[in-house]
Amino acid sequence: MPAYLQLSQIGKTFTRGAATTEVLKEVSLDIAKGEYISIIGHSGCGKSTLLNIVAGLTPATTGGVILDDREVNSPGPDRAVVFQNHSLLPWLSVYDNVRLAVDKVFSGTRSRAERHAWTLHNLDLVQMGHAKDKRPAEISGGMKQRVGIARALAMEPKVLLLDEPFGALDALTRAHLQDSVMQIHASLGNTILMITHDVDEAVLLSDRIVMMTNGPSARIGEVLEVNLPRPRRRLELVANPTYLKAREAVLKFLHERHRFVEAA
Amino acid sequence: MSVTALKEAPQTPRRTPAEVVRLARPKTPVAARARAALHWFAVSVLPPLVVAALLLLLWELLCRGAGATLPPPSRIWADSKDLIVDPFFVAGPQDIGLGLRVLVSLQRVAVGFGLAAVVGVLLGALVGQSVWAMRGLDPIFQMLRTVPPLAWLPLALAAFRDSSPSAIFVIFITAIWPIIINTAVGIRNIPQDYRNVAQVLRLNPIEFFWKIMLPSAAPYIFTGLRIGIGLSWLAIVAAEMLTGGVGIGFFIWDAWNSSRLPDIIVALVYIGVVGFVLDRLVAAVGGFVTRGTAAS
Numbered sequence: 001m002p003a004y005l006q007l008s009q010i011g012k013t014f015t016r017g018a019a020t021t022e023v024l025k026e027v028s029l030d031i032a033k034g035e036y037i038s039i040i041g042h043s044g045c046g047k048s049t050l051l052n053i054v055a056g057l058t059p060a061t062t063g064g065v066i067l068d069d070r071e072v073n074s075p076g077p078d079r080a081v082v083f084q085n086h087s088l089l090p091w092l093s094v095y096d097n098v099r100l101a102v103d104k105v106f107s108g109t110r111s112r113a114e115r116h117a118w119t120l121h122n123l124d125l126v127q128m129g130h131a132k133d134k135r136p137a138e139i140s141g142g143m144k145q146r147v148g149i150a151r152a153l154a155m156e157p158k159v160l161l162l163d164e165p166f167g168a169l170d171a172l173t174r175a176h177l178q179d180s181v182m183q184i185h186a187s188l189g190n191t192i193l194m195i196t197h198d199v200d201e202a203v204l205l206s207d208r209i210v211m212m213t214n215g216p217s218a219r220i221g222e223v224l225e226v227n228l229p230r231p232r233r234r235l236e237l238v239a240n241p242t243y244l245k246a247r248e249a250v251l252k253f254l255h256e257r258h259r260f261v262e263a264a
Numbered sequence: 265m266s267v268t269a270l271k272e273a274p275q276t277p278r279r280t281p282a283e284v285v286r287l288a289r290p291k292t293p294v295a296a297r298a299r300a301a302l303h304w305f306a307v308s309v310l311p312p313l314v315v316a317a318l319l320l321l322l323w324e325l326l327c328r329g330a331g332a333t334l335p336p337p338s339r340i341w342a343d344s345k346d347l348i349v350d351p352f353f354v355a356g357p358q359d360i361g362l363g364l365r366v367l368v369s370l371q372r373v374a375v376g377f378g379l380a381a382v383v384g385v386l387l388g389a390l391v392g393q394s395v396w397a398m399r400g401l402d403p404i405f406q407m408l409r410t411v412p413p414l415a416w417l418p419l420a421l422a423a424f425r426d427s428s429p430s431a432i433f434v435i436f437i438t439a440i441w442p443i444i445i446n447t448a449v450g451i452r453n454i455p456q457d458y459r460n461v462a463q464v465l466r467l468n469p470i471e472f473f474w475k476i477m478l479p480s481a482a483p484y485i486f487t488g489l490r491i492g493i494g495l496s497w498l499a500i501v502a503a504e505m506l507t508g509g510v511g512i513g514f515f516i517w518d519a520w521n522s523s524r525l526p527d528i529i530v531a532l533v534y535i536g537v538v539g540f541v542l543d544r545l546v547a548a549v550g551g552f553v554t555r556g557t558a559a560s
C-alpha cells in the first residue's frame with residue numbers, strides 16, 4: 001500500500017541550557033490511508049513527543065513528516081488532535097467548542113446553517129447531542145473526551161491523532177468509548193494514529209501496533225500486524241487465538257525485552 | 265514580574281442540574297426564601313451594623329469632653345444634617361449635595377479608568393505574549409508603578425493646561441499598572457493545552473486574542489481591574505483637592521479651609537461607601553463574566 005502519512009527518520013533532541021537529551025532517534029513509519037495505528041511504549045519514552053511532531057506542535061530535530069505527498073511542519077486542522085486531558089475551552093458550551101472548530105475550518109466553504117447542522121451531526125456521532133448546551137465543567141470525563149473527539153472529527157482531518165485518549169477514564173467508560181471510536185472508524189474510514197499504554201486497547205483497535213523501545217533515544221522496536229477481521233467485538237475476542245497471540249507478543253515486548261528500568 | 269494582586273480563586277458558580285426530589289411535606293418556597301433572607305441578614309448585615317453602632321458610641325464618649333479636637337457624632341448630625349439627609353439638593357453653583365459631587369467625581373473616574381482598562385489589557389496582552397516586549401517593558405512598568413499618583417499631577421497640568429483632563433490623566437496613570445501587570449500574568453498562565461488547540465485550528469492573532477486570551481485570562485484581568493478601580497478612587501479625591509471643581513475631593517479641601525469639620529467627616533463616609541460599592545461592582549461583574557472559566 002502506498003504511504004499516506006510518512007514519518008521519515010524523525011529524531012528529536014531537547015536542549016535545556018547545557019544539557020541535551022535525545023528523546024527520539026531515527027523513527028520511520030509508513031501509514032496507509034484508513035489505517036488504525038497504535039503506538040505503545042513505557043511512560044516517558046517519547047510517544048507524546050512523536051505525536052506532537054506529527055501534529056506540528058513540536059518541531060523535529062531531524063527528519064520530517066509527509067502527509068498526502070506534502071511535507072508538514074506546522075499545526076493545522078488536517079491533523080486534528082484529541083489531547084489526553086480533552087483540552088476543551090471551559091468558557092464555551094459543548095456545542096460552541098465544536099462550533100469554534102467548524103467555523104474556523106469551513107467558514108469559507110459552508111453556510112452558517114450547514115455549519116450548525118455539521119456541528120450537531122458530529123455531536124450526535126459521539127452521542128453527545130443531548131448535552132450540547134452544557135459547559136465542560138458540567139459533564140463527566142468520558143463525555144468531555146467524546147466532545148474532544150467530536151471536535152476533532154468535525155474538522156474532517158486527513159489524520160486523527162489521539163494522545164492516550166482514554167487514559168484518564170475508568171474501565172467501563174473506556175470500553176464504551178473504544179467501541180464508539182471503532183464504529184466511527186468503520187463508517188468514516190479515518191486514518192488514525194493513537195498513543196496508548198494499554199495492551200488490550202492496542203490489540204482491539206489497531207491494524208498495526210508500533211512498539212517503542214525505552215528512552216532515551218527511543219526507536220521503533222517492533223511493528224505487529226493485528227490480523228483480526230472487523231467489526232471486532234470485545235466479547236468474542238476474549239478467547240480468539242489470534243487476539244491472544246497478539247496480546248502476548250506485545251506484553252512480551254514490553255515486559256521482557258524492554259522492561260521499564262526506572263529503579264535500576 | 266510580581267503580582268500585586270490578591271490572588272483570588274476565580275469564583276465558579278456551579279450549575280449542576282437540580283435533581284427533583286419529592287419530599288413528603290414540601291416546604292413552601294416563600295417560607296424557604298424568607299428563611300434564607302433572614303439568615304443572610306443575620307450573617308452579613310447585622311454584625312457590621314452592631315460594630316458600627318458600638319464604634320459610634322465610643323466616638324461619642326471620647327469626643328464629648330470640652331477639650332476634644334474632633335466633633336462627636338451628635339454634633340455632626342446637628343451641623344451637617346442637610347448633607348446627610350439630602351444628597352441631591354442644588355442650592356447654587358457651588359452649593360450642591362454630596363451625591364451630586366460624587367457623581368462628578370465618578371464621571372472622571374469612569375473616563376480615566378475606562379481608558380486605563382482598554383490600554384492596560386492591550387499592553388498587558390503584549391507583555392504577556394511576547395518575551396521581548398516583557399524584557400523591555402516590564403522593568404519600566406515596575407518602576408513607573410511605584411510613582412505616587414499625585415506626583416504625575418504637575419506634569420499633567422503642564423501638558424494639558426487644564427485641570428479636568430489632568431485629573432483624568434492621574435486616574436488613568438494610577439489604575440493602569442495593576443491592570444497591565446495582572447493581565448500579563450494571566451496571559452502567561454494560559455494553559456499550553458489552549459494554545460495547542462488554537463494552533464491546530466490555526467486561529468489568527470485577533471481570533472486568538474478574543475477567543476482564547478481574554479476568556480482564559482479574565483480572572484486575572486478582573487483582579488487587576490478591581491485593584492485599579494480602588495486606586496482610581498483613592499487618586500481622584502486627592503487630585504480634586506488640588507485641581508478644584510465641584511468634585512467630592514475639592515469639597516473636603518473647601519470644608520477644611522472654612523473649618524467645617526463635621527462636613528468633612530460626612531464626606532469621608534460618602535467616599536468610603538462609594539469606594540466599597542465600586543469594588544463590589546467590579547467584583548460582581550468579574551464573577552459574572554468569568555463564571556466557568558477556571559473550571560475544567
Ligand SMILES: Nc1ncnc2c1ncn2[C@@H]1O[C@H](COP(=O)(O)OP(=O)(O)O)[C@@H](O)[C@H]1O
Nearest residue numbers: 014015016023042043044045046047048049050
Ligand atoms: N519540552 C521538553 N523539554 C525537555 N524535555 C522534554 C520536553 N518534552 C518532553 N521531554 C522529555 O522527553 C521524554 C519523552 O516525553 P513524552 O514524549 O511526553 O513521553 P511519553 O508520552 O511517552 O510518556 C521525557 O523524558 C521528557 O522528560
Ligand SMILES: [Mg+2]
Nearest residue numbers: 047048049164
Ligand atoms: Mg504522553
